[in-house]
Amino acid sequence: MSTGTGTGPLPIRETVAPATTTPRRTRTTRTTPYLHYVAGKLAGALVSLLAVLITGFFLFRLIPGDPVRTMTGGRPVSAEQLAAYRREFGLDLPLWQQFTDYCGKALTGDLGTSYQFRTPVLDKITEALPNTLLLTGTAFVLYTALGLTLGTRSAWRHGRLGDRLHTGLALTLYSVPSFWLGLLLVIVFSVGAGPVPGLFPTGGMEDAGTEGFAHVVDVAHHLVLPVLTLVAVEYGQTLLVTRSALLDEMGSDYLTTARAKGLRDDAVRRRHAVPNALLPTVTLIFVNLGRTVAGVILVETVFSWPGLGGLFYQALSVPDLPLVQGLFLFFASAVIVMNTLADLVYPLLDPRVGR
Amino acid sequence: MTTEATPPAAAPGPGPRALARQRRRRAAAHFWRQYRTHRAGLVGLAVLALFALVALTAPLTVGSDVASVTDAPGRPLQGPSGAFPLGADRYGRNLLGLLVWGSRVSLLVGLLAAVLSVAIGALVGITAGHFRGPWATLLMRVTDWFLVMPTLVLAIALATVMSRSLGTVVLAIGVTSWPTTARLVRAQTLAVESRPYIERAKALGGGHWHVMTRHVLPNVMPLVLAQATLMVSLSILSEATLAFLGLGDPSVVSWGGLLQDAREAGAVSSGDWWYLVPPGLAIAVVALAFTLCGRAVESVLNPRLGVTR
Numbered sequence: 001m002s003t004g005t006g007t008g009p010l011p012i013r014e015t016v017a018p019a020t021t022t023p024r025r026t027r028t029t030r031t032t033p034y035l036h037y038v039a040g041k042l043a044g045a046l047v048s049l050l051a052v053l054i055t056g057f058f059l060f061r062l063i064p065g066d067p068v069r070t071m072t073g074g075r076p077v078s079a080e081q082l083a084a085y086r087r088e089f090g091l092d093l094p095l096w097q098q099f100t101d102y103c104g105k106a107l108t109g110d111l112g113t114s115y116q117f118r119t120p121v122l123d124k125i126t127e128a129l130p131n132t133l134l135l136t137g138t139a140f141v142l143y144t145a146l147g148l149t150l151g152t153r154s155a156w157r158h159g160r161l162g163d164r165l166h167t168g169l170a171l172t173l174y175s176v177p178s179f180w181l182g183l184l185l186v187i188v189f190s191v192g193a194g195p196v197p198g199l200f201p202t203g204g205m206e207d208a209g210t211e212g213f214a215h216v217v218d219v220a221h222h223l224v225l226p227v228l229t230l231v232a233v234e235y236g237q238t239l240l241v242t243r244s245a246l247l248d249e250m251g252s253d254y255l256t257t258a259r260a261k262g263l264r265d266d267a268v269r270r271r272h273a274v275p276n277a278l279l280p281t282v283t284l285i286f287v288n289l290g291r292t293v294a295g296v297i298l299v300e301t302v303f304s305w306p307g308l309g310g311l312f313y314q315a316l317s318v319p320d321l322p323l324v325q326g327l328f329l330f331f332a333s334a335v336i337v338m339n340t341l342a343d344l345v346y347p348l349l350d351p352r353v354g355r
Numbered sequence: 356m357t358t359e360a361t362p363p364a365a366a367p368g369p370g371p372r373a374l375a376r377q378r379r380r381r382a383a384a385h386f387w388r389q390y391r392t393h394r395a396g397l398v399g400l401a402v403l404a405l406f407a408l409v410a411l412t413a414p415l416t417v418g419s420d421v422a423s424v425t426d427a428p429g430r431p432l433q434g435p436s437g438a439f440p441l442g443a444d445r446y447g448r449n450l451l452g453l454l455v456w457g458s459r460v461s462l463l464v465g466l467l468a469a470v471l472s473v474a475i476g477a478l479v480g481i482t483a484g485h486f487r488g489p490w491a492t493l494l495m496r497v498t499d500w501f502l503v504m505p506t507l508v509l510a511i512a513l514a515t516v517m518s519r520s521l522g523t524v525v526l527a528i529g530v531t532s533w534p535t536t537a538r539l540v541r542a543q544t545l546a547v548e549s550r551p552y553i554e555r556a557k558a559l560g561g562g563h564w565h566v567m568t569r570h571v572l573p574n575v576m577p578l579v580l581a582q583a584t585l586m587v588s589l590s591i592l593s594e595a596t597l598a599f600l601g602l603g604d605p606s607v608v609s610w611g612g613l614l615q616d617a618r619e620a621g622a623v624s625s626g627d628w629w630y631l632v633p634p635g636l637a638i639a640v641v642a643l644a645f646t647l648c649g650r651a652v653e654s655v656l657n658p659r660l661g662v663t664r
Binding site: 202 | 395496500502503504505506507508509511512513515516588592595596599600601602611614617618623624625626628631632634635638639640642643646647650
């Protein structure tokens with residue numbers, strides 16, 4: 001719901017350039033400015049990743065309470081067992097040594113051993129990753145396309161009935177808890193409600209014993225409801241961001257000029273207004289990826305999708321601290337990497353950035 | 356405050372405080388006149404008033420007995436009927452009563468978390484906007500980092516390692532959701548600080564504290580209020596999410612907790628829609644109402660946003 005590019009509301013006339021999340025311009029130098037821009041972004045990303053690493057450590061160490069106690073969840077455990085767990089997770093070492101061990105291991109991809117599955121955390125993650133990528137990728141493409149298209153239309157005809165309907169629907173779906181929507185879809189389309197028969201499977205990713213093309217169809221069949229839920233709760237954000245970015249552009253002089261030249265309305269929109277509104281939109285789409293991660297966790301939980309989100313739920317209900325920590329590191333790093341990639345692509349989309 | 360509204364020294368009449376009060380009353384009336392033109396905002400306000408009334412009168416209408424598991428009046432998972440308009444939950448408790456009782460926790464946690472989040476955001480934003488230099492830059496870097504972070508994952512991690520209580524939930528939501536507010540407040544602080552009267556206040560010997568609390572804060576306040584309204588809806592959703600994931604306080608009834616109960620009781624596979632629909636609907640309606648109010652406030656303060664009425 002951030003108004004992102006908006007200057008400060010208030011009866012104040014002078015406005016300083018608003019601090020938006022758009023990439024900062026780096027200093028212009030003689031040689032290849034793009035490389036400097038890239039170097040700056042990569043350095044920033046590195047610092048962010050380091051911050052994630054440190055947060056991951058302290059979040060699970062310095063919080064009041066004993067991690068081993070949390071993990072055993074109040075079950076009667078003997079003192080020897082507790083000591084053994086402490087040794088296993090290295091909790092008997094001094095803090096600085098724990099930290100260096102942890103960093104060294106994390107950097108070599110060793111995220112510890114899952115308390116619950118007794119397998120390396122990294123193995124669990126790599127196992128679940130493709131499934132999550134399939135679900136999230138499909139949903140991401142769909143909700144971004146839907147949000148951009150509807151947002152553009154809404155802004156272009158703002159105040160009309162269509163705009164009000166679309167904005168209203170987007171706001172409503174934005175307020176709906178994603179897991180609840182998922183549960184309702186399961187009841188209506190999987191269990192079957194009234195005249196609607198059970199059309200789609202209630203959960204999971206595949207039925208046993210299908211191969212080749214039949215397998216692809218089967219997975220697609222399982223994919224419908226989770227993707228539908230994710231798209232429904234996420235497209236509203238993109239729609240509203242696109243709409244307000246385009247509304248910001250619409251008062252601009254260059255659009256009046258373009259119209260005065262006699263360009264058709266459609267051309268003014270597609271060739272002039274939308275490209276300029278796209279940059280803040282794309283920035284916010286990527287900044288909001290963190291929100292999408294939340295949606296994915298819930299949707300995978302509801303639909304028992306064998307991905308990272310479902311794994312996270314399994315981990316936190318035990319609680320399996322090494323796995324929670326590993327997934328925290330993974331989700332946070334993934335979002336940072338995606339944002340950095342987006343930053344690196346901006347200059348190609350918009351020549352004003354990165355000079 | 357006082358420096359802004361000092362009347363001519365010789366003029367008899369209302370003192371500076373009375374003048375400031377008058378000005379504020381006028382501003383409030385002006386605000387309300389504009390707010391009234393936003394139909395969606397009015398609807399949101401009415402819905403919120405209704406829910407607030409229900410939550411506040413819940414001890415009189417249903418009482419805390421409704422949440423007791425031991426002597427529940429109905430059969431477990433009983434469908435809607437005359438005595439149980441929304442059916443009974445898996446312990447045989449009256450679902451309508453639980454829904455009313457749960458509104459207290461959901462609204463309270465939503466409000467507290469939003470206040471905490473907006474307070475942190477305002478503090479960081481004003482500090483980063485007032486003090487320039489490397490520390491302010493560092494502060495904004497931290498804000499950006501939090502902005503990109505998957506906040507729910509962070510909140511879940513926090514709630515997992517800490518004890519199960521409402522305080523934990525409020526803290527987990529509050530400390531992860533402030534960056535948007537910090538960014539907005541900082542931009543506004545920069546705008547305010549570039550105005551001449553700040554220079555005047557500084558020239559007259561006003562310190563950092565004076566400038567920040569007496570000049571910047573009152574000017575940032577409307578924005579903070581709008582942001583707080585929007586944050587409540589996000590906080591209510593987050594609270595429901597945490598409760599649904601089993602990270603809430605198990606001893607209290609909340610809407611998210613009811614949904615978790617429903618799922619665990621197998622309401623999904625047996626098609627007991629009456630168990631699932633009301634709590635989720637309540638969450639959605641309240642969240643939407645807060646969003647509508649927040650957007651209306653925002654667009655009164657900044658008409659350029661072009662929010663539909």
